[in-house]
Each structure stands twice: as structure tokens, then as C-alpha cells.
Amino acid sequence: MRRDRWVALVTLVLLQIFVVAAGAHLLTGDALVRREPEPVASAKPPPVPVITAGPVLAAGGNGPLPAKGTLAQRLTKALGDPALGGSVGAAVLDAQSGAVLFGSGAGEGITPASTTKVVTSVAALASLGSDARLSTRVVRGASPGTIVLVGGGDPTLASPRAAARQVHPRPATLATLASRTARALKAAGTTRVTVAYDDFLYTGPRTAATWKPGYVPEGSVAPVTALMLDEGRASPGQSGRVADPSRATHAAFVSLLSRNGIKVSSSARRSRAPAGAREIARVDSAPVYTLVERALTLSDNDLSEALARHVAIKEGKPASFDGGAAAVGAVLARLGAAEGVRVFDGSGLSPRNRITPQALARLVAVAASPDRPDLHAIVAGMPISGFSGTLGHRFDRLRSAHGLIRAKTGTLDGVNTLAGMTTTRGGRLVTFAFMADDVPPGWGKAEAALDRLAAVVASG
Incomplete structure (x- = not known):
């Protein structure tokens, strides 16, 4: 050479x-x-x-x-x-x-x-x-005072702790989504909401029939859902996964929304977002090539x-x-x-x-x-x-x-x-x-x- x-x-x-x-x-x-x-x-x-x-x-x-x-x-x-x-x-x-x-x-x-x-x-x-992105959104619900957290299939959506660990590329964060949502709600005069979540983008089983039963408990992979935070990890940097990533992400979003001055008046509820629902806020993943x-x-x-x-x-x-x-x-x-x-x-x-x-x-x-x-x-x-x-x-x-x-x-x-x-x-x-x-x-x-x-x- x-x-x-x-x-x-x-x-x-x-x-x-x-x-x-x-x-x-x-x-x-x-x-x-x-x-x-x-x-x-x-x-x-x-x-x-x-x-x-x-x-x-x-x-x-x-x-x-x-x-x-x-x-x-x-x-x-x-x-x-x-x-x-x-x-x-x-x-x-x-x-x-x-x-x-x-x-x-x-x-x-x-x-x-x-x-x-x-x-x-x-x-x-x-x-x-190469340039497509995966979006996580918040939209208006079917009834007044209701909003829906809509999973767009982005497993890289990060908690504040996980995002702090990463340099390139910066992930979309749930904290940013909560902040944008709170700002939009307050601008519309809303300070109390009911929050549902929609993870219906994916269908079928959350684990493959061909997988070994130990994959999720051992932390090799999380149950596959369209709404997921930190790739379903129970804690950033750890291999352990939560049993229901969608529900866990909803709970984390509610907590962050509360910190941003929005009162949430109900517990988790899985519900489809209305067709054509008005978008309140969104965050996008890095492009597909990254x-x-x-x-x-x-x-x-x-x-x-x-x-x-x-x-x-x-x-x-x-x-x-x-x-x-x-x-x-x-x-x-x-x-x-x-x-x-x-x-x-x-x-x-x-x-x-x-x-x-x-x-x-x-x-x-x-x-x-x-x-x-x-x-x-x-x-x-x-x-x-x-x-x-x-x-x-x-x-x-x-x-x-x-x-x-x-x-x-x-x-x-x-x-x-x-x-x-x-x-x-x-x-x-x-x-x-x-x-x-x-x-x-x-x-x-x-x-x-x-x-x-x-x-x-x-x-x-």
C-alpha cells in the first residue's frame, strides 16, 4: 500500500x-x-x-x-x-x-x-x-379538556436522564414534548387536562412467537410498542425493561406535564386519537440514516x-x-x-x-x-x-x-x-x-x- x-x-x-x-x-x-x-x-x-x-x-x-x-x-x-x-x-x-x-x-x-x-x-x-423521521405527537382528544399522547414508533424518545448521556445524535425528548404541550395549552387558556395515550400504530403481539421467552426479562429487547421511552428501559443505562413501555411512557409524560404547570385529572387510559385531531405539539427523531x-x-x-x-x-x-x-x-x-x-x-x-x-x-x-x-x-x-x-x-x-x-x-x-x-x-x-x-x-x-x-x- x-x-x-x-x-x-x-x-x-x-x-x-x-x-x-x-x-x-x-x-x-x-x-x-x-x-x-x-x-x-x-x-x-x-x-x-x-x-x-x-x-x-x-x-x-x-x-x-x-x-x-x-x-x-x-x-x-x-x-x-x-x-x-x-x-x-x-x-x-x-x-x-x-x-x-x-x-x-x-x-x-x-x-x-x-x-x-x-x-x-x-x-x-x-x-x-434517508431523511424520514419518526414523530411523537400530542393531539386534542374527542372531548373538551382531553389530550392524547400519540406514539409514532420512535424507541429513541428519551427521558432527561437518558438524553444527558448522549452526544450524537440528539434524541427527541419527552421533556421537550411536555414543555411544548404545556406552552400550547396555556396559550389556549387551558391548565387542566385529561391525558390518554394512543399506541395503536403497531399491531399484533409485542414479542415474536419465534423469540425465546427470556429475551425481555433478560433485557435483550423491550416489548415492541409504538410508544416507548428510553427503549423501554426501567432506568437509563440499565438493561432491565418495563412490562408495558406505552403505559410507562404515558406516566412519565403526565409527570413532566405537571412540572410544567398543567394539572392532570385522570389516570392512564389507552384510547385512539380522533381522526384528523388537531396537533398540539410534536417532537421528531433523528433522520433514518442516523x-x-x-x-x-x-x-x-x-x-x-x-x-x-x-x-x-x-x-x-x-x-x-x-x-x-x-x-x-x-x-x-x-x-x-x-x-x-x-x-x-x-x-x-x-x-x-x-x-x-x-x-x-x-x-x-x-x-x-x-x-x-x-x-x-x-x-x-x-x-x-x-x-x-x-x-x-x-x-x-x-x-x-x-x-x-x-x-x-x-x-x-x-x-x-x-x-x-x-x-x-x-x-x-x-x-x-x-x-x-x-x-x-x-x-x-x-x-x-x-x-x-x-x-x-x-x-x-
């Missing part, structure tokens, strides 16, 4: 570290179903510039293809690591042409775990658009489930687990990337999800394509080897690969996956997916084996 290209690469990596570090004070709690959770996120704002390409795209596609024979020999040997177990698949593609550079079980469906979030995120960007970055960087289960439901709404499907899965599939079909993908949720917590390594590597290539700038937030959001997100603590023994790999991790009991991209030593952008879903016990061994596979590709 020439000196000038190396300097440019290091500069981009350091800049990305700065951007990620700005959001370091985030909540955690992705996959508590395993021995140690993948960190999860919290919210971020639009004004801060985002690196939409990143270091691995510095010379993407310009160099020669790696020698297939050498690459195959080295990867085949690394795939034989017993830490990966007996069900392993791999695919490496040239990002520019889509040519398969290496495949082993590449067409076999494997449990993807959190690499499912790549699928959800691509669908969200392609369907909703929500996608967060979902990928810190493997945010709650946000990924919300994004899947918003895809369902945009695609005219029920905002449920089934509707979200169907809508995501429809969007991928339009992109020509649906083959080999079968999902039952948006987060990857479902052990029934199946994605082939080739399909996953192909989807990463689509997201990195110069022809699809609308999908480049996928690249920006992927963790960087040895530096950020769920890869920040990995590649310890592969320091030569630090900063050279962007990839999404996936972890469930018995499952470890890694899908992403890198620029080879010769300057060729390639995408990859390494997946194992029969992993024997042994904390960290399978992850280390996957990291070695990615490092082999980067050095090819």
Missing part, C-alpha cells in the same frame, strides 16, 4: 473514531441471551457530519482482484477451526462486479443473529428514505424492530412481526436481493431466521455500490475492526487489521456471524459473510475465528 494511500486511510479512520467517540456514552443491552451482551445504542442528531463511505472505501474497486487460489487456500484452512463448529458458511464477493471470489456453503441458509440488522437497515433506507447507523454500530434490537415496522407501514403491510418480515422481503425483491433471505423479525433475535452467506455478502455489496448513495449509511454504521461498536473490543491479536474492516456482528447461543467489507492489500473492495450456527461452548473463541477470516480477506 503506497504511503499516501495509507496516510489517507489512517486519517479517515481517526476521523471516524472521533465521530463514534462522540456517541460513546450510549446505553447497552443487545444480545443478553449470550454470555456477554453486544452493546446497544441510544440516539444521535442530524447536524453533525457523517462519514458515509469510510476508510475501507478509500480505493474501493480500483485494485486488482486477489488471487483466488491463495485466498481459497487460506480461508479453507481458517474455516476448519473447531471453534466454529459443524455448520459453517462463507462467501467473499468482489463488490464492483459481484463475482464470487470464495464460497463454502455459500448457498446454505444459516441463522444470522444480529447480522439480520443489515437486511432490516437496507430495507429501511430503501423504503423510508438511526440506521446507530442500529448497526451498537446492534440496537429495539430500534431495528421499530424500523422493520415502519417499513411495513410504508409498504402497506400490517405493522407487526409478520407484516414487517413481508415488507422487508418485498423491498429486497425490488433491489434484486431477496434470494436467500428469510426473516421473522427485524433484530435477528429469532433463531428461525435464515440467510445464506452469499445473500448477505451480496446485500453488503449493494449497500456499498456507488450507484446507491441512499444506502451508504449501512457502510457508515458498520463497526470498525478494533475501534468502534461491537468490533471495538475485537481483533486484539490482529492489530494489523485494525481500522481496515467494517462489519456487522451477530451473536446468539450457538451462533456467531460476521458480515461486512474491506479493501484488500491490493486496493480491491470486497464484501464477505462468515456464518456459524452450531458453535460449541467457549466464550470468544468463535468470534476470534471469524475475526481471523476477515483479516485473511483484508490481507489478500
Whole structure:
């Protein structure tokens, strides 16, 4: 690698570290179903510039293809690591042409775990658009003196304590919504109200039939509702979740409204807002592209489930687990990337999800394509080897690969996956997916084996 290209690469990596570090004070709690959770996120704002390409795209596609024979020999040997177990698949593609550079079980469906979030995120960007926002509103109720808190499916809506922990992007806050509501009510001469809440944007069960019963109690995810504060956490920074996020958010709003001088005369009541009701106040989330970055960087289960439901709404499907899965599939079909993908949720917590390594590597290539700038937030959001997100603590023994790999991790009991991209030593952008879903016990061994596979590709 020439000196000038190396300097440019290091500069981009350091800049990305700065951007990620700005959001370091985030909540955690992705996959508590395993021995140690993948960190999860919290919210971020639009004004801060985002690196939409990143270091691995510095010379993407310009160099020669790696020698297939050498690459195959080295990867085949690394795939034989017993830490990966007996069900392993791999695919490496040239990002520019889509040519398969290496495949082993590449067409076999494997449990993807959190690499499912790549699928959800691509669908969200392609369907909703990068600049869409999720709104939480307060509207007039059907009777005088009644207002309705209307959930818009923004799980990043934050309490004052949670908002204080975050730097980028700034989340919408319930305190701001309460303040705006109180100001509007007082301007209209109203100081006493009854407050109902509407979380009917979503339909169906709040937990997936394919999820393990322990996911919510363990804090891996909250019950999925359209009205949620701090991603349903009982306390900011903690993994524990409340049983009913909608009701808890309503209670917090009532308390904040009271602090702003509005008396609330009744207890919680779930009720649909009247059609065409006049809006009193609202707050909006960060744009979808930053929500996608967060979902990928810190493997945010709650946000990924919300994004899947918003895809369902945009695609005219029920905002449920089934509707979200169907809508995501429809969007991928339009992109020509649906083959080999079968999902039952948006987060990857479902052990029934199946994605082939080739399909996953192909989807990463689509997201990195110069022809699809609308999908480049996928690249920006992927963790960087040895530096950020769920890869920040990995590649310890592969320091030569630090900063050279962007990839999404996936972890469930018995499952470890890694899908992403890198620029080879010769300057060729390639995408990859390494997946194992029969992993024997042994904390960290399978992850280390996957990291070695990615490092082999980067050095090819």
C-alpha cells in the first residue's frame, strides 16, 4: 500500500473514531441471551457530519482482484477451526462486479443473529428514505379538556436522564414534548387536562412467537410498542425493561406535564386519537440514516424492530412481526436481493431466521455500490475492526487489521456471524459473510475465528 494511500486511510479512520467517540456514552443491552451482551445504542442528531463511505472505501474497486487460489487456500484452512463448529458458511464477493471470489456453503441458509440488522437497515433506507423521521405527537382528544399522547414508533424518545448521556445524535425528548404541550395549552387558556395515550400504530403481539421467552426479562429487547421511552428501559443505562413501555411512557409524560404547570385529572387510559385531531405539539427523531447507523454500530434490537415496522407501514403491510418480515422481503425483491433471505423479525433475535452467506455478502455489496448513495449509511454504521461498536473490543491479536474492516456482528447461543467489507492489500473492495450456527461452548473463541477470516480477506 503506497504511503499516501495509507496516510489517507489512517486519517479517515481517526476521523471516524472521533465521530463514534462522540456517541460513546450510549446505553447497552443487545444480545443478553449470550454470555456477554453486544452493546446497544441510544440516539444521535442530524447536524453533525457523517462519514458515509469510510476508510475501507478509500480505493474501493480500483485494485486488482486477489488471487483466488491463495485466498481459497487460506480461508479453507481458517474455516476448519473447531471453534466454529459443524455448520459453517462463507462467501467473499468482489463488490464492483459481484463475482464470487470464495464460497463454502455459500448457498446454505444459516441463522444470522444480529447480522439480520443489515437486511432490516437496507430495507429501511430503501423504503423510508434517508431523511424520514419518526414523530411523537400530542393531539386534542374527542372531548373538551382531553389530550392524547400519540406514539409514532420512535424507541429513541428519551427521558432527561437518558438524553444527558448522549452526544450524537440528539434524541427527541419527552421533556421537550411536555414543555411544548404545556406552552400550547396555556396559550389556549387551558391548565387542566385529561391525558390518554394512543399506541395503536403497531399491531399484533409485542414479542415474536419465534423469540425465546427470556429475551425481555433478560433485557435483550423491550416489548415492541409504538410508544416507548428510553427503549423501554426501567432506568437509563440499565438493561432491565418495563412490562408495558406505552403505559410507562404515558406516566412519565403526565409527570413532566405537571412540572410544567398543567394539572392532570385522570389516570392512564389507552384510547385512539380522533381522526384528523388537531396537533398540539410534536417532537421528531433523528433522520433514518442516523438511526440506521446507530442500529448497526451498537446492534440496537429495539430500534431495528421499530424500523422493520415502519417499513411495513410504508409498504402497506400490517405493522407487526409478520407484516414487517413481508415488507422487508418485498423491498429486497425490488433491489434484486431477496434470494436467500428469510426473516421473522427485524433484530435477528429469532433463531428461525435464515440467510445464506452469499445473500448477505451480496446485500453488503449493494449497500456499498456507488450507484446507491441512499444506502451508504449501512457502510457508515458498520463497526470498525478494533475501534468502534461491537468490533471495538475485537481483533486484539490482529492489530494489523485494525481500522481496515467494517462489519456487522451477530451473536446468539450457538451462533456467531460476521458480515461486512474491506479493501484488500491490493486496493480491491470486497464484501464477505462468515456464518456459524452450531458453535460449541467457549466464550470468544468463535468470534476470534471469524475475526481471523476477515483479516485473511483484508490481507489478500
